[in-house]
Amino acid sequence: MQPGEIVKAWVEAFNKGDARLISEFYAEDAVNHQVANEPVSGKAAITEMFAREFAASEMVCIVENIFQDGEWAILEWNDPIGLRGCGFFHVVEDKIVFQRGYWDKLRFLKAHNLPIPH
Template identity: 35%
Template sequence: MKSAREVVLAWIDALNNRDAEAIAVLCHEDVVNLQMPIGDPSIGRPAMLEHFPRLFNAFPDCRVRSLQLLEDNEWAILEWELTGTWQGMFFGHQPNGHSIKVRGCEIFQVANGMIKSQRGYWDKATWFGQLGIPLE
């Protein structure tokens, strides 16, 4: 069975390959992904198959870089940096070609070698400000 660290490293690879299917396979059927700046959690593997393609469509060149990865049993904390160029619809806004460079943190709970829960913390004001999207 994969450790929490191994699962998170596979998640990074899947995200950088823009492979929502590979991300979904890493998740429990009832995974809960709560991105704190958004507020409403995505629940279940099918939600992952909706969430990540929207990100990949908006930022088809997106890349996440691990800045720090800590593990304690079933928990892993990933400090990351995300870069990309806005080329598709994002939160109801048309793309303008602006680039982003945002840092954040994900806390993963991994049970039986699969992601059970994920909480993301990142600065919405910085991300949206770089794109020229007003905070609503």
């Protein structure tokens, strides 16, 4: 599959809120770095991260655009409550090996009535 197709399928899994399902898109040694947080390394840790996040809030990813260049795909997204962001996915042999996401963490926490760290 092409990286853009992987990201499209990843979005479908993300919108199901199933951490185990979404983790299948990652290589064992993958890194997920949402820039508002510390990087998360390894498929098991990424699975745990998604499990915590899906339990804490209902998240929906609406695709605005998916761009592809070689082994990379870029996702521009929004959600029903007005958040917007983008993610960069490095895909090798049909697995995400690196992901970086940009979004407004403070706005996300406030929108979901989650505690704001001090």
